[in-house]
Amino acid sequence: MTDSRLHVDWTACDGRGMCVELLPELLAADDWGYPVPLDGRREPVVPAHLVGPARRAVNQCPMLALRLLGRPAN
Amino acid sequence: MSVSVDTSTRPGVTAPAGRNRLLGSGASDLASHDRRHGALPRFGSGGRLIGEVADAGLTGRGGAGFPTHRKMAEVAAGRDVVVVANAAEGEPASAKDRTLLAYAPHLVLDGLQLAAEAVAARHVHIYLRRSATAGVRAALAERHAARWDRLPVVVHTAPDTFVSGEESAVVAAVSGRRAVPADRLRRVSEVGVNGAPTLVQNVETLAHLGLIARHGPAWFRRQGTADEPGTFLATVGGAVASPGVYEAPYGIRLADAIALAGGPAAPLRAVLVGGFHGGWVPAAPDLPVSRAGLAAYGATPGAGVMIALDTATCGLAEAARIVGYLAAQSAGQCGPCVNGLPRLAETLAALARPRCDSRLAVEVERLATVVTGRGACRHPDSTGRLARSTLRAFAEDVTAHLSGRCVARRAR
Amino acid sequence: MVDALWYLARGTGVVSLALLTVVVVLGVGTRAARPVFGLPRFAVGLVHRNAALMAVALLTIHVVSLLFDPYAQLRLVDVVVPFDAAYRPLWVGLGTLGCELLVALVATSLVRHRLGRRTWRAVHWLAYAAWPVAWLHALGTGTDRGETWLRTVAGICAAAVVAAVAWRAGNGRVFADRRPAPVAAEGIHYGGNR
Numbered sequence: 001m002t003d004s005r006l007h008v009d010w011t012a013c014d015g016r017g018m019c020v021e022l023l024p025e026l027l028a029a030d031d032w033g034y035p036v037p038l039d040g041r042r043e044p045v046v047p048a049h050l051v052g053p054a055r056r057a058v059n060q061c062p063m064l065a066l067r068l069l070g071r072p073a074n
Numbered sequence: 075m076s077v078s079v080d081t082s083t084r085p086g087v088t089a090p091a092g093r094n095r096l097l098g099s100g101a102s103d104l105a106s107h108d109r110r111h112g113a114l115p116r117f118g119s120g121g122r123l124i125g126e127v128a129d130a131g132l133t134g135r136g137g138a139g140f141p142t143h144r145k146m147a148e149v150a151a152g153r154d155v156v157v158v159a160n161a162a163e164g165e166p167a168s169a170k171d172r173t174l175l176a177y178a179p180h181l182v183l184d185g186l187q188l189a190a191e192a193v194a195a196r197h198v199h200i201y202l203r204r205s206a207t208a209g210v211r212a213a214l215a216e217r218h219a220a221r222w223d224r225l226p227v228v229v230h231t232a233p234d235t236f237v238s239g240e241e242s243a244v245v246a247a248v249s250g251r252r253a254v255p256a257d258r259l260r261r262v263s264e265v266g267v268n269g270a271p272t273l274v275q276n277v278e279t280l281a282h283l284g285l286i287a288r289h290g291p292a293w294f295r296r297q298g299t300a301d302e303p304g305t306f307l308a309t310v311g312g313a314v315a316s317p318g319v320y321e322a323p324y325g326i327r328l329a330d331a332i333a334l335a336g337g338p339a340a341p342l343r344a345v346l347v348g349g350f351h352g353g354w355v356p357a358a359p360d361l362p363v364s365r366a367g368l369a370a371y372g373a374t375p376g377a378g379v380m381i382a383l384d385t386a387t388c389g390l391a392e393a394a395r396i397v398g399y400l401a402a403q404s405a406g407q408c409g410p411c412v413n414g415l416p417r418l419a420e421t422l423a424a425l426a427r428p429r430c431d432s433r434l435a436v437e438v439e440r441l442a443t444v445v446t447g448r449g450a451c452r453h454p455d456s457t458g459r460l461a462r463s464t465l466r467a468f469a470e471d472v473t474a475h476l477s478g479r480c481v482a483r484r485a486r
Numbered sequence: 487m488v489d490a491l492w493y494l495a496r497g498t499g500v501v502s503l504a505l506l507t508v509v510v511v512l513g514v515g516t517r518a519a520r521p522v523f524g525l526p527r528f529a530v531g532l533v534h535r536n537a538a539l540m541a542v543a544l545l546t547i548h549v550v551s552l553l554f555d556p557y558a559q560l561r562l563v564d565v566v567v568p569f570d571a572a573y574r575p576l577w578v579g580l581g582t583l584g585c586e587l588l589v590a591l592v593a594t595s596l597v598r599h600r601l602g603r604r605t606w607r608a609v610h611w612l613a614y615a616a617w618p619v620a621w622l623h624a625l626g627t628g629t630d631r632g633e634t635w636l637r638t639v640a641g642i643c644a645a646a647v648v649a650a651v652a653w654r655a656g657n658g659r660v661f662a663d664r665r666p667a668p669v670a671a672e673g674i675h676y677g678g679n680r
Contacts, residue, residue, distance in 0.1 A: 009257040010408035010450045012603060016519045018528040030444050033519045034409040042447045060531050062516045064603045
């Protein structure tokens with residue numbers, strides 16, 4: 001497993017907060033419950049050892065707003 | 075070394091001299107346009123026109139300033155390519171696109187046909203405001219009758235919203251959906267209108283393309299700077315004598331740009347460059363209006379909007395009003411934008427009041443960070459950037475407001 | 487043996503109703519965007535799904551045991567064609583309908599990533615139809631109709647679902663609504679400067 005990146009479809013995200021609970025190393029919640037990438041990127045990098053929890057987060061999101069994409073740009 | 079094969083040379087057709095290239099052409103009917111500029115040149119799809127555009131150094135005039143030849147080359151690799159001329163002009167302070175369409179529609183439509191030919195497009199669209207539709211339809215009818223156009227152009231009406239001109243919103247609207255930004259997994263040059271590779275170009279960019287195709291890259295580079303060649307259309311407004319749309323070369327001194335609009339109507343404090351998604355610069359007369367010149371202030375020429383602020387107007391209040399407008403113009407799709415921008419507007423409005431809290435400035439910075447990079451489009455990012463630029467440009471005002479005074483009020 | 491089937495059918499039926507009630511309440515609960523009944527948000531979603539899958543398993547036993555129970559007079563065709571059974575056709579028909587709705591809900595949810603958000607959510611609205619159908623079926627079918635204990639259980643389930651739906655129809659949101667808050671474009675004045 002290599003590093004991946006997490007893509008948030010902001011038009012679908014409703015700030016339900018499950019992803020923030022499942023990926024506390026990568027995401028925090030803003031004032032309104034929407035996820036904030038802790039690394040400051042638009043698509044936070046998911047290191048190899050967190051790909052499992054990230055997949056769970058993608059699976060759990062009730063709005064289907066998350067996607068796990070391939071290798072990060074840099 | 076590229077030389078444009080000008081199959082249209084006829085007596086009387088000379089390359090526009092001076093800075094009024096687009097606005098000096100004044101040919102709203104096809105016959106005058108033909109006399110002034112000559113027939114539509116042919117380049118085929120072998121990349122020759124893209125090469126000319128690359129040599130000319132043409133960049134997008136819609137605000138982002140992306141090198142046009144790169145956008146064209148990316149899309150040319152695809153099949154069933156679509157080209158869209160974007161004249162949505164969602165920015166209320168901008169009037170250049172509708173002015174250009176009224177004044178020289180055939181230059182724009184020429185550029186559209188040339189771009190379509192260069193990328194071997196199958197479908198061509200123009201996306202514009204309701205007020206400009208009649209004129210453009212008339213121009214298209216003329217061209218159809220004279221068999222001037224190679225591909226038919228489909229006309230789409232853009233809603234009067236700020237975000238309607240955003241690239242993915244344009245693609246959505248032309249595809250028949252609501253004109254709001256969409257989640258982007260793939261670039262528009264790969265998947266755009268109805269899933270096809272799409273080239274979206276601002277109408278001013280296309281007009282310049284229409285002239286480059288006739289007069290070559292060397293001519294284009296006679297105006298502007300080496301790094302930022304050519305002219306651009308500036309909508310100059312605010313505290314100026316004759317607000318309006320004027321043409322200027324990149325690198326023009328700020329004072330000269332203001333002078334085009336009749337000069338300042340009152341002593342100036344600052345100028346908002348790049349429109350509502352731009353940044354504030356001090357009213358320094360020698361400041362060059364170019365990417366290089368404005369970079370120090372975190373601003374870019376954008377789509378050419380310049381709003382002059384006089385010394386008697388409170389910059390914080392003005393900025394709060396603008397951010398309030400931008401907040402209301404959110405497409406309403408993304409949480410951070412829908413929630414964050416109104417809060418940002420309220421906070422700036424509170425800063426614009428006397429005896430405000432010192433923590434408000436910190437809160438503005440925090441909110442600007444919170445909304446950045448967390449939405450389907452850059453509307454929240456650019457609004458946050460404007461808020462930050464406001465704090466930097468009017469730091470003196472913030473200090474004054476904290477103790478109940480206002481710099482602007484004193485200047486009256 | 488026949489008695490055993492009778493108890494199995496009734497037991498799995500009632501427990502399924504209770505599970506489906508949990509499913510609906512927690513499904514509504516995901517909108518709260520905060521822990522519900524002490525469950526963290528991701529657990530609300532997980533229990534919602536697992537309870538639904540458990541309900542499907544129990545309902546399979548419920549239907550199979552009834553197929554083998556001679557007193558139920560349930561034919562195989564009644565499992566798919568509603569309102570045509572020999573015994574209490576209306577109430578049994580509701581059960582058939584409820585099962586089919588549940589199968590649609592669960593099947594689409596299992597492949598939701600492939601279906602796409604719009605389609606999946608559109609079908610998922612059927613949950614608001616499936617639960618009342620199941621509830622009515624529970625009250626009207628079977629030999630326990632009219633029994634106090636059944637009515638009590640059904641009453642509690644109904645109260646829970648009504649409360650959840652009322653909450654959702656009203657506020658239904660902890661944080662600010664998604665509609666942009668209207669902010670006047672004009673009107674920011676400061677001491678007559680403008």
